[in-house]
Amino acid sequence: MYKRVHYFGTILFMCSLIYLVRVVFTEIFDDESALVDEWLDQNDLSEYKKLFREYGISTLSGCGSPDQLDRLPELPAAEEKRLRRAAQILQQRLVLRQWLATHRLQHTYSKLLSLDVSSLEDVYWLEDSTARHVLDPKDFGAWSAARQSLPTGKEALQTLKADLWSAVVKNSKHQDAWTWGGMLVVSVSVCGLVTLAAMTQPSLAPEAKHSLLQYVTGKYLHPPSCRVEWGWTEPQAVGETMCFTVHCFQRNGQPYPICDTDELTVAITHGSRKVSGVGFNFWQVTAVIELGSGDPAQANTARVKFTVRQAGVYIVSVMIGLVPVAGSPFRKWFTAGGVEARRSRVGRAHHALVFAARHARALHVHPRDHYDNPAPLTDHESLQGFSIEISPLGGEVDESLSSAATFSYDSVNQRVSVSLCFERAGLYRARVLYRGQMLHNGEFDCIVLTASDTATVQRNISSKRHNICYEARLLSGKPRRVLCCISPKQLTLKDYLFKFIPKRITSFRLCPSTKLILKPSPAGAGPGGSFTLEDGVQPQLELVSAERDLIAATFTQLLIANCGGEDTFKNKQDFFYSEIRKAHSRHPHEKLAIRVVRSELLRSSLKATRHFAVQDWCKNFDITFQGEQGVDWGGVRREWFSLLCGQLFDPKFGLFVSFHDSPTGLVHPNPDRPPHLKLKHFELAGKLVGKCVYESALGGSYRQLVRARLTRSFLAQIIGLRVHYKYFEQDDPELYLSKIKYVLETDLDGGDSVPELYFADDVYDSSGRLVETHDLLPNGATIRVCNSNKISYLDALAQWRLAARVRAETEAFLRGLAVLVPDNLLAIFDENELELLLCGTGELSVHDWRTHALVAGAGRDWERVLAWFWAALSSFTTEERARLLQFTTGCSQLPPGGFQELNPRFQITAAPNFGALPTAHTCFNQLCLPDYDSYEHLVHALLWAINEGGEGFGMI
Numbered sequence: 001m002y003k004r005v006h007y008f009g010t011i012l013f014m015c016s017l018i019y020l021v022r023v024v025f026t027e028i029f030d031d032e033s034a035l036v037d038e039w040l041d042q043n044d045l046s047e048y049k050k051l052f053r054e055y056g057i058s059t060l061s062g063c064g065s066p067d068q069l070d071r072l073p074e075l076p077a078a079e080e081k082r083l084r085r086a087a088q089i090l091q092q093r094l095v096l097r098q099w100l101a102t103h104r105l106q107h108t109y110s111k112l113l114s115l116d117v118s119s120l121e122d123v124y125w126l127e128d129s130t131a132r133h134v135l136d137p138k139d140f141g142a143w144s145a146a147r148q149s150l151p152t153g154k155e156a157l158q159t160l161k162a163d164l165w166s167a168v169v170k171n172s173k174h175q176d177a178w179t180w181g182g183m184l185v186v187s188v189s190v191c192g193l194v195t196l197a198a199m200t201q202p203s204l205a206p207e208a209k210h211s212l213l214q215y216v217t218g219k220y221l222h223p224p225s226c227r228v229e230w231g232w233t234e235p236q237a238v239g240e241t242m243c244f245t246v247h248c249f250q251r252n253g254q255p256y257p258i259c260d261t262d263e264l265t266v267a268i269t270h271g272s273r274k275v276s277g278v279g280f281n282f283w284q285v286t287a288v289i290e291l292g293s294g295d296p297a298q299a300n301t302a303r304v305k306f307t308v309r310q311a312g313v314y315i316v317s318v319m320i321g322l323v324p325v326a327g328s329p330f331r332k333w334f335t336a337g338g339v340e341a342r343r344s345r346v347g348r349a350h351h352a353l354v355f356a357a358r359h360a361r362a363l364h365v366h367p368r369d370h371y372d373n374p375a376p377l378t379d380h381e382s383l384q385g386f387s388i389e390i391s392p393l394g395g396e397v398d399e400s401l402s403s404a405a406t407f408s409y410d411s412v413n414q415r416v417s418v419s420l421c422f423e424r425a426g427l428y429r430a431r432v433l434y435r436g437q438m439l440h441n442g443e444f445d446c447i448v449l450t451a452s453d454t455a456t457v458q459r460n461i462s463s464k465r466h467n468i469c470y471e472a473r474l475l476s477g478k479p480r481r482v483l484c485c486i487s488p489k490q491l492t493l494k495d496y497l498f499k500f501i502p503k504r505i506t507s508f509r510l511c512p513s514t515k516l517i518l519k520p521s522p523a524g525a526g527p528g529g530s531f532t533l534e535d536g537v538q539p540q541l542e543l544v545s546a547e548r549d550l551i552a553a554t555f556t557q558l559l560i561a562n563c564g565g566e567d568t569f570k571n572k573q574d575f576f577y578s579e580i581r582k583a584h585s586r587h588p589h590e591k592l593a594i595r596v597v598r599s600e601l602l603r604s605s606l607k608a609t610r611h612f613a614v615q616d617w618c619k620n621f622d623i624t625f626q627g628e629q630g631v632d633w634g635g636v637r638r639e640w641f642s643l644l645c646g647q648l649f650d651p652k653f654g655l656f657v658s659f660h661d662s663p664t665g666l667v668h669p670n671p672d673r674p675p676h677l678k679l680k681h682f683e684l685a686g687k688l689v690g691k692c693v694y695e696s697a698l699g700g701s702y703r704q705l706v707r708a709r710l711t712r713s714f715l716a717q718i719i720g721l722r723v724h725y726k727y728f729e730q731d732d733p734e735l736y737l738s739k740i741k742y743v744l745e746t747d748l749d750g751g752d753s754v755p756e757l758y759f760a761d762d763v764y765d766s767s768g769r770l771v772e773t774h775d776l777l778p779n780g781a782t783i784r785v786c787n788s789n790k791i792s793y794l795d796a797l798a799q800w801r802l803a804a805r806v807r808a809e810t811e812a813f814l815r816g817l818a819v820l821v822p823d824n825l826l827a828i829f830d831e832n833e834l835e836l837l838l839c840g841t842g843e844l845s846v847h848d849w850r851t852h853a854l855v856a857g858a859g860r861d862w863e864r865v866l867a868w869f870w871a872a873l874s875s876f877t878t879e880e881r882a883r884l885l886q887f888t889t890g891c892s893q894l895p896p897g898g899f900q901e902l903n904p905r906f907q908i909t910a911a912p913n914f915g916a917l918p919t920a921h922t923c924f925n926q927l928c929l930p931d932y933d934s935y936e937h938l939v940h941a942l943l944w945a946i947n948e949g950g951e952g953f954g955m956i
Helices: 002-042 046-054 077-102 106-114 120-125 128-134 137-148 154-176 180-189 191-200 212-217 380-384 399-403 451-462 548-563 569-583 598-609 635-648 679-698 712-718 725-731 733-745 790-817 831-839 846-852 860-875 878-889 935-948
Strands: 227-230 241-247 264-273 280-285 287-291 301-307 312-320 330-335 353-356 361-366 386-392 406-410 415-420 426-434 437-449 468-474 480-486 490-497 501-509 515-518 529-534 541-545 591-596 620-625 760-764 770-775 854-856 907-914 919-921 926-931
Touching: 002 046, 077 106, 077 120, 077 154, 106 137, 120 154, 128 137, 264 287, 264 301, 353 361, 353 451, 353 548, 380 406, 386 399, 386 415, 437 451, 437 548, 451 548, 468 548, 480 541, 480 548, 515 548, 529 548, 541 548, 548 569, 569 679, 569 831, 591 598, 598 635, 598 679, 620 635, 635 679, 679 790, 679 831, 712 725, 712 790, 712 831, 725 733, 725 790, 733 790, 760 790, 831 878, 846 860, 860 907, 860 926, 860 935, 878 926, 878 935
Parallel strands: 353 437, 591 620, 854 907, 907 926
Antiparallel strands: 227 241, 241 301, 264 280, 264 312, 287 301, 312 330, 361 415, 386 426, 406 415, 426 437, 468 480, 468 541, 480 490, 490 501, 515 529, 529 541, 760 770, 919 926
């Protein structure tokens, strides 16, 4: 009897063991099949899941193998192409993963994918400086050695890829070779060991999470058994805080109490696939995970909360221990919210619009929601919400003019068209509203001309002689007759010497910073009228002319032509790049070999390019470092740009320096440069910046950024603006706090207690000895500074210290820049926009930002506002983060070491007021945050401050 029981028990145990092994291997195969399904979902090929199963393609290597795909039935041409392309990318990734495994670097695979390295070709151009920031220090040596071992020849590289792919396929076949017979042999072989395991229930391996008994009974957390419950219905509008619940279960179907050690992760991404198909460009959304609940019945739940601001499809990946839950990844659709008037805008320049009488002209209104998403109009009532008010300049609203405007909706481009037609010539003020609230840039002047005046303006614009002159009377100062001369670059005022010889008085650049302000004319005053010219730097001038409308219309049309249409940074950038490409369209972008020495980079680069003409600078540089092996597929060229920019603009090198070791680290041309640095080095710096701009205009992988933190005054001189004392606040904070601020706030007419200041500046050498006293004006040492002329004194001081002392260096830099970039094109940008154009926005890490920021404040309310701030920063776009950094520090670029090297450190302090806009002190890199009643209010205030209040310089 005992033998029979023992025999029966053995058989029962063997059957249980076979079943267990079958379950384990089935789970392995199911996981592999799940990976295939996930790959199909990621490539929008979900409809082919059943087809892949029917033809036995159940592994990733099979998906990436052309031979396996040939077994499928014939598909439509477009679908076939898309499937083959996805398979090719998958094959490249599997080869890369196999190559990493051969060098024991397989754990770095996901980090490399985050850098868009998804093939062996990408390994070539990944710079060591970039890899060093991402890879662990212990892995960097092995990575560098593995990268150096890659063959440089294309044939050798193809051979290596073929060998690696064979290894991938072979490993896959080894997995498929496990049959029921193999399982039985394994079961019998390990019978004794498993018996012991079943009795003692230890882990099967030190890294295993479940014992054998748990596998048999199913008492373990099983991600495929977990399910997600969504707390909203689709489509959902953006802006709300969304919440979904993850219900966790064991394999046997029982609830599983989730905890931190179970490694529940949620990744929410929104983005589009790159054109090249090599990788993805994702927009990451920060999510908050709350595990369990106070109710024991809800211990198996995890609540996930997140907020989205950009409309579109979001991919929600829910994983437990790197294994996706049932149905993951999920696709969730979020739509734009309702139309927000303060976000919607009229597609126009910021200046007046020119109309011809009795000729209709269409304007385009771009509806936007609260988060700047294009807001489609879903019904006729939404279109009826748009209205326009038109009035004669300085007069009341004319209902007959307003009612003549017609609105229509273009659903394809998601914009509203407004057709305006004026019966009579004159000046009008228009205001575009949505449900009674004016749009973001909805107020503008309309210059309506007669048919003959319209023809005159068209002749002025198309004329190549640019001698457009009109008589006017200058009212500022001593009234006198002057001549207004307009060209595509500037508006010049000329006086009459001896009443018939024109002599230049002043000029205003034809750029967005120059404002021509029209004033209403009194009734019965006759033709023409008065207008004002100002650029924020020179004294404001008021003029009156009988041909005022022609002057204003010509000025406006030339300005719009210079800016390329709508006066937004994106539009300016697109227009600028198109003009650059057009200017050099006849120069081919073919390869040009350049050989340089790494140890003498500047000297060898200057020597290699000294005889280059414009067509040579337009070519695609093929860089070779002497004594080094490597094929320049773009990475070597980028490294050369980065190293050369770093050397030229490094304050330690001496060509550019900071003012008085300024903690802000902004660099300026050095008037006291070492003797071995000549003007030709500034010219090379200008050519290098121009080359970066030209390469960026070509787009794609050619894009190059200038790695430099340039002072605002130097950027202003590049675009032709006049410098003034306000630039000291960002460029030379020490002088601003010690002198400029004192002069502004002190009563200089206060008597003997006030120190005497004169229109002169003392110049000292590096050892502190007085070299000279420079007169800021003729005989300036004898002109005392008082309240009435202190602004003139500060501006003269800025002209001397920021511009005149480095005039030769600046002109050399501009000569180099003008080789590739016409100077008139740069005039459409302001200083902040020029920096974004040259240096880009960069990738600002919120983690790095938060780690090294100094926070001053206390209390629950402050902690709540601070938490909202970091959450808002995580949801900002790359450009918005750069704008915030620029708003606070005066520069959108960080030092090479990131926020850790920013000096002074980025500071966040509590402001005493409630609900106001945030303010910043660029001298201290300090952001002052008021208290707000909601997260949405804080986000709105931040975006308003950095987009609308980020220009100019605020007083402390």
